[in-house]
Structures are given as structure tokens and as C-alpha cells.
Amino acid sequence: MHPTHVPLRVLTGAYILNSGINKLKTGTEEQEQMHGWASGVYPIFKDLKPGEFTKLLAYSEIGLGAALLIPKVPSAVAGAGLAGFGAALTGLYLNTPGMTQDDGIRPTAEGTGLAKDVWLVGAGLTLAMQSFLSGTKSAAKNVVGGVTGAAGAVAGGVTGAASSVGHGITDVFSSGSTKSKSGVSGLIGSAMSTAHDKREDLADALADLADSLVRR
Incomplete structure (x- = not known):
């Protein structure tokens, strides 16, 4: 892990890790709500039960958070995973009715919580690109x-x-x-x-x- 990547990886990794752990504690109503949002945009999740989907999402976040926090995981790998995760959340925001205004980009009051996840894409791409360019130079x-x-x-x-x-x-x-x-x-x-x-x-x-x- 390059020293300049430490703040971004530690803070982002801790945030995502905590989010995954908290999802393991959600109740039935929250699980159904998350499953409904995700399956409405990504039909591949429709066959999963709300509880199964929530566990899958929780373990994915825990794994990604741990990868960001573990120094031995290359920034290119951790960054690519972070960018992919952020892109999935951004797709959920853009394709869920009521989350965006008439222009299809700016968030409504209800969509602000999801819109902010776009920073995950930027953070992931930054890690991956810096790691790639550093390796190319070497x-x-x-x-x-x-x-x-x-x-x-x-x-x-x-x-x-x-x-x-x-x-x-x-x-x-x-x-x-x-x-x-x-x-x-x-x-x-x-x-x-x-x-x-x-x-x-x-x-x-x-x-x-x-x-x-x-x-x-």
C-alpha cells in the first residue's frame, strides 16, 4: 500500500466494513425494503429471499471493507472492487423511480442518500489508476x-x-x-x-x- 493511499483506504474501508456489519443486524422490514430496491433494478436478485439478499450484501461490504484495510491487498485490486461496488449503487440510484429529478441526474430529497455513493466510484478509480500508472512507470x-x-x-x-x-x-x-x-x-x-x-x-x-x- 502506497503511503498516499492510506487515508483514503482506511476511512473508506472502515465506513464500508461498518455498513456491512450493521446490515447483518437489520430487521425483516428493512431487509424487504433493500431487496425490493435492488431487485427492481437488478432482476438477478429477484429469486433471492430478502434475508438471503441482505446477508449477501452485508458479506460483500465486509469483504470489500477488509480488502481496503489490509495493506497487503494491492490498491489496484481494492480500487477496482470499490469502483465496481460504487457503480452498482449509482445504477440503483439512477434507475429507481423518485430518486432523481426531471433531468435524471440531480437527486431528489429521497435520492440524496443514494446519490452520495457516487464518491465511491471516484475513490475506487483513483486508487486503481494511481496504482496502474505507478506500475507502468516502474x-x-x-x-x-x-x-x-x-x-x-x-x-x-x-x-x-x-x-x-x-x-x-x-x-x-x-x-x-x-x-x-x-x-x-x-x-x-x-x-x-x-x-x-x-x-x-x-x-x-x-x-x-x-x-x-x-x-x-
């Missing part, structure tokens, strides 16, 4: 670092090989005709050894790049 840094390392390994390999060849040629000509044979052998051996070492450095750098991409 991945981009890893890619740049990996590419830079690979390019450095290639440049180092080419420079090292060229330097070894140059030194070998210098040694051949400086040793005279009697040592030309051994100078050529030393040149070939040195160049092959350097090329092998640099090739291993390049392979290691590319492996590190691939590993960083997979981890993201």
Missing part, C-alpha cells in the same frame, strides 16, 4: 535500465575486442620476423578469449532485461 524504468545495460555490454565487447586485436598486431610487428608466428598465435588466442568473455557479458545483460520484464 516497468518503463526497468526496460530502460535493461536496454542500457545490454547496450553497454555490446559496446564494451566491441571496444575490448578491437583493443585486443590492436595490441596483438602491434606485438607481431614489434617482435620481428623470427617471432611473427608466435605473435599471430597470440593475437588469435587473445581475440577469441575476449570475444568469448564479452559474449557472456552480453548474454547476462539480456537475461537481466528479460527477467525484469517478466517480473513486471
